[in-house]
Amino acid sequence: MASEPLVLGIETSCDETGVGVVRGHTLLADAVASSVDEHARFGGVVPEVASRAHLEAMVPTIERACEEARIRPYDVDAIAVTSGPGLAGALLVGVAAAKALAVGLGKPIYGVNHLAAHVAVDQVEHGPLPEPCIALLVSGGHSSLLEVSDVTQGVEPLGSTIDDAAGEAFDKVARLLGLPFPGGPYIDREARSGSSVAIDFPRGLTSQRDLQRHRFDFSFSGLKTAVARWVEARERSGEPVPVADVAASFQEAVCDVLTAKAIDAAAHRGIEDLLIGGGVAANSRLRVLAEERAAGKGIRVRVPRPKLCTDNGAMVAALGAELVARGRTPSALDLPADSSMPLTTVVA
Amino acid sequence: MLLALDTATPAVTVALHDGERVVAASTVVDARRHGELLATGITAVLDEAWVARQDLTAIAVGVGPGPFTGLRVGLVTARTLGAVLEIPVYGVCTLDVLAAEATESGIGEPFLVATDARRKEVYWASYSGLGHRLDGPQVSRPADLATDRPVVGRGAVLYPEAFPSGRAPEHPSAAVLARALAEERVEPLDPEPLYLRRPDAAEPGKRKRVS
Ligand SMILES: [Zn+2]
Numbered sequence: 001m002a003s004e005p006l007v008l009g010i011e012t013s014c015d016e017t018g019v020g021v022v023r024g025h026t027l028l029a030d031a032v033a034s035s036v037d038e039h040a041r042f043g044g045v046v047p048e049v050a051s052r053a054h055l056e057a058m059v060p061t062i063e064r065a066c067e068e069a070r071i072r073p074y075d076v077d078a079i080a081v082t083s084g085p086g087l088a089g090a091l092l093v094g095v096a097a098a099k100a101l102a103v104g105l106g107k108p109i110y111g112v113n114h115l116a117a118h119v120a121v122d123q124v125e126h127g128p129l130p131e132p133c134i135a136l137l138v139s140g141g142h143s144s145l146l147e148v149s150d151v152t153q154g155v156e157p158l159g160s161t162i163d164d165a166a167g168e169a170f171d172k173v174a175r176l177l178g179l180p181f182p183g184g185p186y187i188d189r190e191a192r193s194g195s196s197v198a199i200d201f202p203r204g205l206t207s208q209r210d211l212q213r214h215r216f217d218f219s220f221s222g223l224k225t226a227v228a229r230w231v232e233a234r235e236r237s238g239e240p241v242p243v244a245d246v247a248a249s250f251q252e253a254v255c256d257v258l259t260a261k262a263i264d265a266a267a268h269r270g271i272e273d274l275l276i277g278g279g280v281a282a283n284s285r286l287r288v289l290a291e292e293r294a295a296g297k298g299i300r301v302r303v304p305r306p307k308l309c310t311d312n313g314a315m316v317a318a319l320g321a322e323l324v325a326r327g328r329t330p331s332a333l334d335l336p337a338d339s340s341m342p343l344t345t346v347v348a
Numbered sequence: 349m350l351l352a353l354d355t356a357t358p359a360v361t362v363a364l365h366d367g368e369r370v371v372a373a374s375t376v377v378d379a380r381r382h383g384e385l386l387a388t389g390i391t392a393v394l395d396e397a398w399v400a401r402q403d404l405t406a407i408a409v410g411v412g413p414g415p416f417t418g419l420r421v422g423l424v425t426a427r428t429l430g431a432v433l434e435i436p437v438y439g440v441c442t443l444d445v446l447a448a449e450a451t452e453s454g455i456g457e458p459f460l461v462a463t464d465a466r467r468k469e470v471y472w473a474s475y476s477g478l479g480h481r482l483d484g485p486q487v488s489r490p491a492d493l494a495t496d497r498p499v500v501g502r503g504a505v506l507y508p509e510a511f512p513s514g515r516a517p518e519h520p521s522a523a524v525l526a527r528a529l530a531e532e533r534v535e536p537l538d539p540e541p542l543y544l545r546r547p548d549a550a551e552p553g554k555r556k557r558v559s
Contacts, residue, residue, distance in 0.1 A: 048416065048547035055420050055541065059431045073432050089417045092383045096421045099387035100428035104401060232557055333391065334384045 005077045005324035008065065008101070009317025010058075012094030013086025013114050014141060015039055015050045017057035020314030021069035021076075022321045027124040029068035030307065030314040033057035040181045044171065045140075047087045054093040062097070065313065073105055078330065080320025083111030083348045084341025086141070091337035099333060108330035110320050111348035113155075113341055114311075115142060118277040120151050120322055121315030125304045130273035133302075134158075136262040138286075139278035139311070140167030140182065143258075145216045145265050146343065148275075151319065152326050157343045158265050159216025162205070166254055166280045169220035173227050173250050177243050187247045188283050194244030196252035196285075202226050203257045216265050223253055255286045263293050275302045282306035323347060349399055351390065351407045351429075352526035355382045355422030356414025356442040357463050357502065359519035362389040364397050365526035372397035373523040382418040386425055404433055408529050410520060411439035412542040413471040413485050414463065419541055427539055439537035440529055443473040443485050443501070445520040448528040450500045451479030455515065458482075460495060462503025462511060470503040471544065479533070487544045 004024025011018035015036055021029040035053035039045045066073055081098030084091060095111065102109040119135045132149040143161035164172070167184060174183025179190065204219030205211070227250050234241050258280075266274050274294055280286060281303050294301045308314060328347060335348045350365040358379035364372045372393040376385050394401060409426035412419045430437035443461040450459060457477045462470040465487050472493060473484025490503065490510035497513065504514030528534040 042549050046547055046549040049549060051416065051420060052541075052543075052547065055424050058424055059427050062428065063431065089420075092417060093420055093424050096383055096386065096424045097428045100425045101432055103387055103390055104429045104432035106401065228557075334388045336381075336384050 354410030
C-alpha cells in the first residue's frame with residue numbers, strides 16, 4: 001500500500017459506544033459515548049440499557065469521530081468492528097452499523113476480537129508492538145494473561161480468571177464500602193490515603209498447590225468474600241469501617257497477584273515485554289507495582305494512557321489498520337456477532 | 349430509488365422500489381440471524397436490480413414494535429446507511445406494513461394485526477376494513493384481546509385459541525412496505541424504535557451478608 005492504511009473502528013461490546021480512526025500507527029480520533037451513568041443505579045451494566053444506548057449513540061459518534069479525524073467516511077480503506085467477545089445484543093448493534101458502513105462505502109470489513117484490540121491499541125501510543133510480548137488484560141469483563149506472537153494472527157491464552165473479573169471485584173468491593181459504580185476509580189482514590197498493609201487480604205491461586213494447576217490463572221471471588229467478612233465484622237462490633245485502609249489493602253491484594261503472575265509469565269516464557277490493558281490498567285497502583293517488579297527482572301512494561309485502556313473504538317481501528325497493513329483477509333459480510341469469540345480468533 | 353427493510357419480526361426482508369414499482373425483493377425467515385442476513389440481503393437486492401448504492405435516494409425501515417435485538421439491527425443499519433449516503437431515512441410501523449398487505453388483498457372488514465412479542469404476549473394494533481389504524485400499537489396478552497375478527501400476523505398462528513380467524517400474511521414484506529410508503533398508504537415516522545416495554549433491570553436490594 002502506498003500510504004498507511006486508514007481504518008475506522010467501532011466498539012460496542014459493553015457499555016461504551018466507541019468509534020475511532022487510525023492511520024497506520026497514528027491515532028486520528030477516539031470518540032466515545034458512554035451509558036455508564038444509566039447503569040450506575042443498577043450497580044452493574046444492564047445489557048438492554050446498553051444496547052438501546054448504542055443504537056442512539058451510533059451515528060452521532062461516527063460523525064464525531066470523522067470530524068475529529070478530519071476525514072470523510074469515503075476516505076477510509078476499511079471498517080473494523082468488535083465482533084466478540086462481549087454482550088450479544090450490544091455487539092450486534094456495532095456489527096450491524098459496521099456492515100452498513102461497509103455496504104454504503106463499498107469497503108472491506110474486519111470483525112475483530114475485542115481482546116486482541118486491547119493489545120493492538122498500544123501501537124498508537126508507543127509505536128510498533130514488541131512481538132512476542134506478554135499481555136495482561138484486566139477489566140470488568142475480562143482478566144487474562146496472553147502471549148502475543150502476532151497480534152493479527154492469534155494470541156495464546158496462558159491463563160484467565162476462574163471466577164470474577166478483576167474489575168468486577170473492584171465494583172463489588174466499592175459497593176460494600178458505599179462507593180459509587182464503577183468502583184475502580186473510587187477505590188483507587190480512597191486507597192491513596194489508606195495503608196496497603198493495614199489488612200492482610202488473601203491472594204487468590206498463589207498457594208504452592210494452586211500454582212501447580214493455576215500458575216497463570218486468577219481468582220477474585222475469595223478476596224471479595226474476605227473483604228465482605230472483614231467489613232461486616234467491623235460493623236457488628238460497632239466500629240467504624242476504615243474505608244481508605246480497606247480500599248488500599250484490597251487494591252494491593254489484586255495488584256499483587258496480577259503483577260506477580262504477569263512477571264512470572266514473562267520470565268517463564270523468556271519474553272522481555274509486558275503490555276497491560278483493559279479498564280483496570282488505569283489503576284495507579286497496578287502501573288507502579290508492575291513497573292517496580294518488572295525493572296528488577298529486566299522486563300519492559302507498556303501501558304497505554306487510561307483513555308486507551310478502557311473500551312474504545314480507537315483500539316479496534318488500531319487492530320484494523322494492522323490487519324490491513326499485514327494484508328490479512330477481511331471478514332465476510334454475513335459475519336456474526338459472537339459473544340464468546342475465542343481468543344485464538346483475531347478476525348471472524 | 350427507495351431501499352426498504354424490516355427486521356422487527358422473524359423475517360429479514362429487503363426491497364428496492366424505483367418510484368414506480370418494486371424492482372427487487374428478498375425475504376428470509378430466521379429469527380436468530382438478523383445481524384447476519386440483513387447486510388447480505390441489501391447487497392443481494394442491489395445486485396439483482398443492477399442498482400449502485402450511490403443511486404439510493406431514501407431508506408425506509410420498519411420501526412416495530414418487535415423483539416428488541418432484531419429490531420435494532422434494522423434501525424442501526426438504516427440510520428448508518430442513510431448517514432453515510434446522505435439520504436433521508438423514514439420509519440414505518442411494522443404492524444402497518446402487515447395491515448397494508450391484508451388491505452391490498454381485500455380483507456374488507458375491521459381486523460387486528462398481532463405479532464409475537466415473546467413472553468406469551470403479542471404486539472398488536474386494530475384497523476378498519478380500509479386499513480386505517482384505529483388502536484395501538486400496544487403489547488398485551490392474547491387472552492385479553494380474544495376476538496373472532498380476522499387477525500393478521502404471526503400472533504394468530506401462535507395463539508389460535510384467542511385468534512381463531514387467522515389471515516395472511518404471517519410476516520411483513522419490505523416490498524409492501526416500499527409500495528405502501530411510495531403510494532402514501534402508510535404514515536412516515538421518525539426512524540425511532542417502538543419498544544413498548546422498558547428494559548428488564550432491577551435496582552440492587554440491600555446488600556446480602558456473607559457471614
Ligand atoms: Zn475491554
